[in-house]
Amino acid sequence: MKGKAYLLLLLVVVLAFWQVSFLQNGIKWDFVDAFLPSRYFFSESVLNNQFPLWNPYLLYGTPIYADLVSVFNPEFWIVGNMFGYSNITLQFMFLLYVFTAGVTFFFFLKEFNAEYKLSLGLSVAYMLSGFSIGNAQHLAFVCGYAIVPFVLTSYFKFIRELNKPHLIRVAIALFVMIYASYPGLTIILGYFLLCIFVYYLIVNRTDKSFLKRVFIYHAVLVLMVVLSSTVLIIAWFQGSSFLGRYSGLSINLAHRHSFTLKSVLSFLLPMATGNDTSYFETDVSMSNGYWGVISVILFLFALLKKAKSRESYLILFFGVFSFLASLGNQFFLREFLYHYAPLMDMFQYPAIFRAFTIFSLLAFVGINFRVNNLAWRDKKRLIFLAGLVVSFLVLLIFYASSHLEEFVFFNAGKSFTEEVLSATRFDSIVLQGTGQVFILLTFIFITWKLKTIRHYSAALLFLFILDGMVSTQLSTRYTVLSEDNPVAFFKYLRSAPKGFPIPELNPIEENSDRNAQNEFIWMNNNVFPKKITFDGKVAFKLDGYTYLADNHPGLLEAIKKEAVVYFSDDVRENSSVENFTANTIFLSSSDYKKIEADNLRSGKNDQLAIRNFSPQKIEIETTTNHPQLLAYQQNYYHGWKVYVDGKEQDLLQSNFAHMAVWVPSGEHTIFFEYRNPLIKYAFGFSYLVFFILIAFSIHYFVIQHPERKKKLAIALFSGLVVFLLGSCLNRYFYQKNVKGLIPEIIEKTDDWRKKYGADIRILLSTQQEQLKELVPADTAFFVDDKTNLSELAHFLVQSESLRLAFVWQGGSVSDDIIELIYSFYPGIIEQKQTSSSGILLLEKNGDKQHYAVSRDFEPGSEEWARDNGRIKTDSVTGNHTYFYDTEDSWGTTVEIPVTEEWNSPAKIAVLSDFMFEEKMVETLLVITTDRDGKTHSYQVSKIDKFARRPGEWARAAFCIRLDSGLQEGDLIKIYFWNLNKARFQIDNLKVKLIDSE
The missing domain is CATH 2.60.120.260 (Galactose-binding domain-like)
Structure with missing residues (x-):
């Protein structure tokens, strides 16, 4: 039966989000602008044998590990190694998390002996709720939402039985929640567990044996959680000196994006909240709290009867508590928690509390409603309650109809998507309200007519599925589906430079998000073409950058005109920031005293070149006639060191945010390097604890189910083989993509040089220094649709050779570039292209281009x-x-x-x-x-x-x-x-x- 339940839940998810499942649409907003860049950078790091500590491509560099929803998540290491992250990978992860939400909620209800088909229906309502739909862009929210029932199931089993197997399982569940979920959800869940703990203490207050055991077991549980969270604790302490956010948010931020009172309309009509943010007074992603119209009827029925489990009242209490907290500044509770409850000042979005409201209300139904025990009197009560809701919906429909000038739906000449996006809340109330009335009338009919429990349960399950899928489709265009083609987006990512190319020495202001925009994303764009930039959107900004941007915006604008590394002989103390140029560097008084500023002098023969680069290390060769200060436009942060000719030197904090080093005259090699061995050791220790917990869990499972020992061994071995095989194949195809046509480029350009001599010019586009040494090119510079287009155009205008060979590796060549080249050299002799490399051999006197x-x-x-x-x-x-x-x-x-x-x-x-x-x-x-x-x-x-x-x-x-x-x-x-x-x-x-x- 379990297998059929899983298949049904999976089928519902696939069909409810069919546009995502079958790659017809991408997922919008933060899904691709925030979550994809961080995961993409992660997989690029591990596939290039780099432990992901520092991301240089956002906000002058960020310690990616210090974002507590990041590189320590088990998902990152499994998916990053086996598949690598792309937009398509991430879409399937979203579907997997939604499916997981259904499975874990099903298991939770099983713990309370809920009926099988009712549990399935409520699990559909849970996984297709307004939280999953509204917050689809926030993958960490959906992930945490999926894990919450798993943690609560494990904890209820643990506190009821207080034995070692359940202790291990709840420790594992908490590990996954802490590492994979949004921290705000984890904090709220912690208070939920505390409520359960206190409840059991009160209920068993006279049982001294229980009290002794419960405190001992919880002390061990806390120790396990602390040990397994070692890396997060150390990351928090390391980041607290550089991240003001770790000391708490302002009350205004804590109130940001509430689930407002007006949003309660979404309990019945979620579509109405999708296109009128000014009316609902919150972000569209936070106003959907739908949990199923059938669930509402069953909840009202269960509420009017005596509960079958006292724990269900506790769960209901926390659901109501969470609802009141979700109202933000429209009720006092969220502010009270902010001031007096530990950690409640650490996260935004009061609307995330609604995840626990949805969970609690559906759980209350599952625990207390029994189809098997329905008498005719109970059915009449259900019909009466459904009739009340139908009457309310009909009144809403009439009210909305009176405010309509023209109904936007069912008009010729417009697609349904266009109609949905142009609909007012009144249009949506009429459309979805009518559908809800139909579903409730069907519910009334089956409740009245179907006599057998089996048929009634099946019909009820069908209505749950119908309701969930219809409501999902009506709301996805607001908060889930983008208009982007995910396959085209995937091809763009495939063509992006792989590894970590040497940065161009262009002004860093040219690497803005705006300049790097494409048709798929508009924030954090430079992570994909691998360009160091000053802007981006991440969960936090380092204090140095924030101080510079807030207090000296003019200086920030000035230094953007410099390259990622640059010389300066204009060095001053930061006590007076005025009359500066792009080249000026301000130091603290203590750093200023470490250098001989009077001896700094620039010269026309000064040179610097970046020889090697990775996120955590940059090698720079310098030649100067006088001492200079060398600045590296990356954020000053714990773990960075600098070496001149192999000897460690003082790392100076320049311009409040960046790094610099004093460089003597002559020729020198400078390394800026990021090291953080403590984080690596702590990561290894935390996961060692986790794997030990897994081993103990397997041990106890085998003791309880010795007949399954062989199947379990086969499953574990198969899983390990699949992981290793997937990781090897992923690396093979990744390296194949990196390599591209390099062997052919080297061979063919050498042959062409010998064959055509002075009648050919060879242009190489690459960021690999090694390839430049192997290809007999007349000139070499990297070109894509954002970089060095002026150099390419100038090269073509000046070129007088009969033939041109344009070869590229490590990036995409846009249609603009190809057509520009064809306009000078229209005759195609030879061409070949992969996702990230290509060969073009052209001639001037070939077939002329035909222009309309x-x-x-x-x-x-x-x-x-x-x-x-x-x-x-x-x-x-x-x-x-x-x-x-x-x-x-x-x-x-x-x-x-x-x-x-x-x-x-x-x-x-x-x-x-x-x-x-x-x-x-x-x-x-x-x-x-x-x-x-x-x-x-x-x-x-x-x-x-x-x-x-x-x-x-x-x-x-x-x-x-x-x-x-x-x-x-x-x-x-x-x-x-x-x-x-x-x-x-x-x-x-x-x-x-x-x-x-």
Whole structure:
């Protein structure tokens, strides 16, 4: 029976979230912007044999281990080693956690002898509740929510029987909860366990033997938890000096995002809370508290009868307590807990208390409601209660209908998703309210008509499943499903640089989240292309960075103009922060006294180069004629050390947040290195305790079930083999992806150099210094859709060779780059590409590219006749160009109507030569599609990223994919938007329609 129950729960999860299960949609918001970057960095670390201690790609570097929901989670080590983290891996982890929630709640109800089919139905309600749906983006929330029933089941068994097997199991359950869940949920759960403990003390207050045993066993349990949490305790102490958050949050943050009184509407109509945050006065992810409309009826029924278990009143009490705490500043309890209950000032989001409300209300139903004992009088009471709720819903529907101007659903020309996202709460009340009335009327019918317990239980289970799946589908578009294609996102991650490439010495401000944005994510973007940056969103910011940003924002903006490592001879004490430049470094008085600031002097021959890089170590070679201060734009933190020529030197805290070292004149090798052996040892110790607990648990299981010893041994051995095999295969495919076409690149470029001699130029794009030494390239620099595009454009403009070989390794090459190269070298001789490397051999005199539109602005062109006042003539060459002045926001527009004969292309590429006359500023090339007089699609590209300097001609390329397709009557428009009123010229504006990949 258990196997069928698991299969049913799994099937319900897969179908309820079918868009996620079958990779039709991704999961939105923090799921990909916060949780994916941290896990992706983790798997990159372990696959490159790095213990994940420091992430250099966010907020000038963060101690990833100090985020207590991070690298110590068992999930990280299993998934990171066996599969590696991607958006798809994480989506399946979400589904697994939702499924786990159902399984653990089912086991909890089994502990209280709840009926089988009712337990299954309530487990469906639990795993598809408003907490799972509303907080789908918060993976740690869903994980903790799934573990809560497991911990409570283990603890009830433990405190009832007080024996060693149950002691071990509850210790294991607490280990998983502490390491995998959001800390706020763990803290609340701790108070729940405390309530149970006190309850049993009161009930058994006269039993001295029980009291003695309960205190001894709990003392051992506390010791086990402390020992297994050693690494977290040490991480907390290490971080407390650098993280103000560890000392507690402000009351305003503690009240942030409550489950408001208005959100109680979600108990019946969760869809109504999905699109009106101003009315519900909280974040949309925190306003859904749904636990099933059938569950509400059964709860009211159980509440009116005598409970079958006294513990259920305790559970109900904590549920009501959690509900009142979830109201935040709308009730006094959350603030009272903040001031007087230990650790209750350490987390945000009062709405997370609703997880325990949902658990407690459903548990109360499961413990006290019995289908087997329903008399006709009980059924009449159920029908009466259902009728009351139906009447209430009908009144709500009529009220909502009176506030509707036009019902948004069931209108032709719009998809259901579009209707859902444009619906008001009144539309949602009418739609879902009608559905809930139907479900409740069905409930009334089966309660009235079905006489046999078996049929009634089965029908009730069916209604639970129907209710859960329908409510899930009605709400997922608000808080679960994104419009991103998860398969395309996965391909983007596959093409991202692997390992830890040497950082570019460009201004660090260029590595902003905004510049690194793509179609899938908008925060923490630089973790994937592996670029050190100053911004990002994580659970905490180091105090040094916070102080710099809050108190000296001008200095922060100034130092962004420097590279990740840079020299300075302008060093001052930080007692007066004023009149500084990007090169200025401020030190504390004690650090300032350690250096000879008067001897610092820059020279035109000063050089530095990064030779090796990893998250925890950077090797820099320097050459200077005078002493300099070398700054490393990573946060100053416990564990960093610096060495000059192998000898440890004083690590200075520069500009309140970063690190610096005094470097003497001459040639030197500098290492900045992060070491934290105590964390590694503590991690090993904590997991050793955990594995010992697992071993004891297996030992006691075998004693209790000797007949299962062989099956257990086979299962454990199989699990170990699968883990090792999966880890080996994952590493094999990872290294294969890293290697890419490197052997072919080396072989072919050498052959081409010998074959074509001076008739070929070879351009290598890579961040691997070793590959640069092996490939006979004319020039080598890393290029992707965000990096060195101006260098690429300049290289192509200057290139006069008959052939070009463009080879790349360790990154993605966008359509823009490919089309830019084709515009200079249209003839394809040879090409090959993998997810992260490729080969292109091209020639200038090959087949010319076919352009649907070509504007050269010469006499006779369309612009010459219509807008010749905007056309300039070069006095030397006589060439004509179209110009934009400081008064011109807009100019010439290319319009392409889509006709019946149109062969719908897969992509559109736009190319244009351009030149900024005085200064380079952000200027946009725009491609829109109009349909029925309205803008159907709108996409832009910044052409300034292709320019090196003013007064120099460059070429921009912009390629868009027409995933949504074109229709007859659509109008494609292409134009420039002079956003910042620059003076620039364009020429040779061309449009290319590409029929296939």
